[in-house]
Amino acid sequence: MSNQLKQFFKSTITLGAIASLTILIFGGWSGAVIGWLLGTAIGLTSGEGKRVANPLQGAKLAVLPGFGVGIWLLIASLVQGLWLLPASGQRGLSVSSAMLFGLYSLAITVAAAVIMGAIQGLPSYRRQIATLFNIGAIAIIFPFIDQIAQTRWIATVIEIQIFVMLALGLNIVVGFAGLLDLGYAAFFAIGAYTTGLLSSSQLGIQWNFWLVLPIAAVIAGITGVILGAPTLRLRGDYIAIVTLGFGEIVPVVFRNLTSVRLEEPISKIIGTFMGHPEWAICLLGCDRPINLTGGEAGINPIGRPILPIIGTFTSSNYFPWYYLILLLVIFSYFLIGRLKDSRLGRSWTAIREDELAASAMGINLVQTKLLAFAMGATFSGFAGSFYASYITAIFPSVFDFSVSVIILCMVILGGLGNAIGVMLGGVIIMSADRLYLPQLAKVLKGVLNNSVLPNIANPQWQDFLATSIDPTQMRLFLFGLTLVIMMLVRPEGLLPDRIHQEELHGNETEKPV
Amino acid sequence: MMKIRYKRQPAWNWLLYLGLIYIFLLLGPLAGFDISRVVGEIAKNPELLIQQILVGLVNGAIIAIIALGYTMVYGIIELINFAHGDLYMLGGFTALSAIGAFGVTDSSTWQQSLIPILAALIISAVVCASINILTERYAYRPLRKAPKLAPLISAIGISFILQNIGLFWGGLGSFIPVMGGNAAAPKSFPDLLPRIDILKQLGIETSIQFTTKDLIVLLFAILLMTGLQLFVKYTRWGKAMRAVAQNPDAARIMGINVDQIIVMTFLIGGALAGAAGLMVGLYNNTIVFTMGFTAGLRAFTAAVLGGIGNIVGAMLGGVLIGLLSALSDQYFSSRWTNAWVFAVLVIILAFRPGGLLGENVQEKV
Numbered sequence: 115m116s117n118q119l120k121q122f123f124k125s126t127i128t129l130g131a132i133a134s135l136t137i138l139i140f141g142g143w144s145g146a147v148i149g150w151l152l153g154t155a156i157g158l159t160s161g162e163g164k165r166v167a168n169p170l171q172g173a174k175l176a177v178l179p180g181f182g183v184g185i186w187l188l189i190a191s192l193v194q195g196l197w198l199l200p201a202s203g204q205r206g207l208s209v210s211s212a213m214l215f216g217l218y219s220l221a222i223t224v225a226a227a228v229i230m231g232a233i234q235g236l237p238s239y240r241r242q243i244a245t246l247f248n249i250g251a252i253a254i255i256f257p258f259i260d261q262i263a264q265t266r267w268i269a270t271v272i273e274i275q276i277f278v279m280l281a282l283g284l285n286i287v288v289g290f291a292g293l294l295d296l297g298y299a300a301f302f303a304i305g306a307y308t309t310g311l312l313s314s315s316q317l318g319i320q321w322n323f324w325l326v327l328p329i330a331a332v333i334a335g336i337t338g339v340i341l342g343a344p345t346l347r348l349r350g351d352y353i354a355i356v357t358l359g360f361g362e363i364v365p366v367v368f369r370n371l372t373s374v375r376l377e378e379p380i381s382k383i384i385g386t387f388m389g390h391p392e393w394a395i396c397l398l399g400c401d402r403p404i405n406l407t408g409g410e411a412g413i414n415p416i417g418r419p420i421l422p423i424i425g426t427f428t429s430s431n432y433f434p435w436y437y438l439i440l441l442l443v444i445f446s447y448f449l450i451g452r453l454k455d456s457r458l459g460r461s462w463t464a465i466r467e468d469e470l471a472a473s474a475m476g477i478n479l480v481q482t483k484l485l486a487f488a489m490g491a492t493f494s495g496f497a498g499s500f501y502a503s504y505i506t507a508i509f510p511s512v513f514d515f516s517v518s519v520i521i522l523c524m525v526i527l528g529g530l531g532n533a534i535g536v537m538l539g540g541v542i543i544m545s546a547d548r549l550y551l552p553q554l555a556k557v558l559k560g561v562l563n564n565s566v567l568p569n570i571a572n573p574q575w576q577d578f579l580a581t582s583i584d585p586t587q588m589r590l591f592l593f594g595l596t597l598v599i600m601m602l603v604r605p606e607g608l609l610p611d612r613i614h615q616e617e618l619h620g621n622e623t624e625k626p627v
Numbered sequence: 628m629m630k631i632r633y634k635r636q637p638a639w640n641w642l643l644y645l646g647l648i649y650i651f652l653l654l655g656p657l658a659g660f661d662i663s664r665v666v667g668e669i670a671k672n673p674e675l676l677i678q679q680i681l682v683g684l685v686n687g688a689i690i691a692i693i694a695l696g697y698t699m700v701y702g703i704i705e706l707i708n709f710a711h712g713d714l715y716m717l718g719g720f721t722a723l724s725a726i727g728a729f730g731v732t733d734s735s736t737w738q739q740s741l742i743p744i745l746a747a748l749i750i751s752a753v754v755c756a757s758i759n760i761l762t763e764r765y766a767y768r769p770l771r772k773a774p775k776l777a778p779l780i781s782a783i784g785i786s787f788i789l790q791n792i793g794l795f796w797g798g799l800g801s802f803i804p805v806m807g808g809n810a811a812a813p814k815s816f817p818d819l820l821p822r823i824d825i826l827k828q829l830g831i832e833t834s835i836q837f838t839t840k841d842l843i844v845l846l847f848a849i850l851l852m853t854g855l856q857l858f859v860k861y862t863r864w865g866k867a868m869r870a871v872a873q874n875p876d877a878a879r880i881m882g883i884n885v886d887q888i889i890v891m892t893f894l895i896g897g898a899l900a901g902a903a904g905l906m907v908g909l910y911n912n913t914i915v916f917t918m919g920f921t922a923g924l925r926a927f928t929a930a931v932l933g934g935i936g937n938i939v940g941a942m943l944g945g946v947l948i949g950l951l952s953a954l955s956d957q958y959f960s961s962r963w964t965n966a967w968v969f970a971v972l973v974i975i976l977a978f979r980p981g982g983l984l985g986e987n988v989q990e991k992v
Binding site: 355360377383526577591596 | 649652653654655656657658662663667705706707766769770773775776777778779780781783784785786787788789790791792794795798799800801802810920924927928931960962963965966969970972973976977978980
């Protein structure tokens with residue numbers, strides 16, 4: 115029995131920790147929302163590795179882990195209401211209302227787990243349809259639940275989806291074709307700036323978002339080809355460095371193109387040395403240099419999408435944005451899935467596994483790699499275009515190296531080559547970065563200021579604690595640690611692609627020379 | 628890996644290069660590369676050019692020392708040690724903390740500051756070498772048999788971790804007063820080196836400034852590089868290092884402890900990074916936790932420019948990159964300097980991946 119309990123505890127510890135952290139730092143109804151999401155995940159995975167004959171058995175399998183996570187939620191809810199809130203100087207909850215929040219979260223977790231568990235017991239074809247239907251329903255009603263529960267996560271969820279899309283694109287380059295791209299944010303920037311230039315008052319061009327979206331994607335793809343053409347014949351680690359250099363150049367370019375004036379070079383040089391500067395033929399910005407990118411101040415405002423019934427998308431109403439990016443993500447997911455199974459996708463796998471053998475089999479290496487680069491850049495351009503229009507302002511500092519590494523982190527954490535894994539990685543990393551860390555910082559600050567600092571006598575330590583305990587300052591550390599630990603422990607990621615896993619672990623049986 | 632040949636018609640080649648040069652001349656002025664203006668400025672004030680060359684030489688010498696760390700590690704285990712630039716940044720922080728602990732400030736005379744500087748040099752070299760050895764042991768060694776991208780990604784992770792440690796270190800102002808209040812702000816490094824204008828002392832009338840500060844940094848860099856070169860060329864350890872770089876398996880058969888040699892490479896690279904951190908602090912009088920990334924990329928560019936794995940090449944590349952940055956700061960536009968340096972990196976890799984002096988790396992299938 116104790117062994118079973120241990121097993122039970124082990125199976126719920128990760129999800130339970132996430133759930134209780136959520137309720138500890140967000141409070142309120144957030145426990146119910148996270149319980150709903152995690153419960154569904156539990157139901158989806160509880161039948162794994164076992165034969166589930168019918169819905170009843172599936173539900174039975176899911177109910178216990180669901181209950182386990184629910185208990186975590188209940189305890190966390192009590193801790194949050196009775197201790198954490200008073201400790202951070204806010205008004206605490208009464209025992210009954212904290213219990214109410216906790217029990218409600220528990221019930222929802224169990225219900226979600228049971229529903230999804232039962233679905234896993236259906237016959238195979240119907241199971242797939244029903245699982246898809248359930249997940250689709252969650253994706254569709256999420257904004258409403260978010261509004262009712264007042265968790266205010268939706269703005270972040272939209273950003274998460276933008277990055278999930280970027281991760282899907284990078285997955286083509288790194289996961290499918292095995293080319294390490296460290297300057298992926300550059301294509302994101304190019305997509306965003308194309309949108310910014312074509313639908314803002316910067317150049318006086320104000321095209322419709324729906325027209326600019328594909329243009330931005332195509333331009334990002336073309337830049338991918340231009341960058342890739344001279345460099346893709348290099349060795350793997352050199353490609354990484356060239357893309358890194360490119361990723362560093364692009365923000366510098368966007369930062370500094372504030373007074374553009376082009377003159378035809380040959381006539382200018384001849385003119386200058388003959389002493390007739392007026393010979394130079396001016397091509398662009400002749401009367402007055404053009405301010406192309408707005409420098410550090412960026413481009414602002416950028417046009418928003420318009421649809422017949424909804425009207426213009428506004429920044430106060432997140433619903434249309436949410437559904438638009440959801441559609442884009444689903445579209446990318448299916449498109450990339452089809453690409454992977456195509457002839458091109460199989461050549462990518464071949465190149466990743468053994469370049470020499472692939473080229474011997476008649477695969478044109480440069481062309482295939484170039485297509486991977488271009489495809490990855492195209493999806494990045496899509497995401498950039500949406501991003502520019504969603505934020506309505508873009509600055510060069512948004513697209514620096516750390517963004518490229520965050521996206522790389524997602525791909526590696528989730529599982530190289532596996533689209534579902536990459537999406538999961540994106541959700542984990544972005545929600546940790548944009549949702550949990552800032553909120554955790556806020557809660558910690560409250561607790562420090564109200565309960566810890568007054569009790570510390572030593573002014574040095576007081577000063578140190580007040581300035582240095584800030585989880586948002588630890589982002590880089592966490593990303594770095596994720597990369598290192600994943601490489602050491604599980605280089606294939608959380609949800610690995612089957613072929614990739616074999617590749618990474620295949621030569622472990624070989625003896626070192 | 629097999630060399631894959633890409634055939635192109637020679638005439639095409641010329642047209643392509645001419646087209647590229649034309650595009651470069653057309654777009655260059657956007658990034659400050661305006662030949663006629665640059666030539667005009669040089670003609671107007673040639674002394675400024677010499678001044679910038681001197682600045683470039685000194686900065687280049689520091690870059691070269693960082694580049695040595697990249698090139699040695701790459702030569703031996705074919706890993707682009709991304710964390711090396713951040714290691715150099717930590718070297719600067721260690722040196723600043725050590726100098727602060729000795730209580731030396733701007734107003735100290737050079738007799739007072741000589742011993743603290745030497746102590747700071749030793750401390751930062753030891754700290755950086757230890758960090759480098761630890762990262763090698765725990766982050767790179769377990770991945771030596773893994774696909775090549777795995778250690779590279781691990782190195783990027785270490786680079787981020789070190790950068791965050793630098794940020795955290797900068798926030799320790801309550802324990803280390805020299806760090807000041809704000810964690811992310813640049814830290815001011817005391818100006819300890821004597822600043823005597825050599826040319827004026829020699830009685831040469833010119834606007835060019837070359838002070839003892841420049842000379843000390845330059846001489847120290849040359850000393851380190853010569854020492855390393857002699858070490859690699861003439862000692863048993865150096866011979867073993869070259870053997871491992873050429874062929875680790877054969878070296879092992881010859882009785883060389885390969886792991887030990889790799890650890891020693893990281894030790895030397897780390898100590899050089901620590902020394903470079905101190906030198907940059909003393910020379911520029913300011914350090915910041917993000918300086919490692921840019922400096923690291925410049926140094927890596929230098930290593931690639933000279934031919935990676937090639938120690939003399941790294942020195943040459945470092946000086947060239949230093950000159951390029953100094954001239955670009957003066958004549959193009961300092962806002963574009965980074966773009967120029969990375970453009971050199973991209974161009975070198977695209978057209979001459981072996982670097983100027985040829986790379987010294989075994990291609991393994």
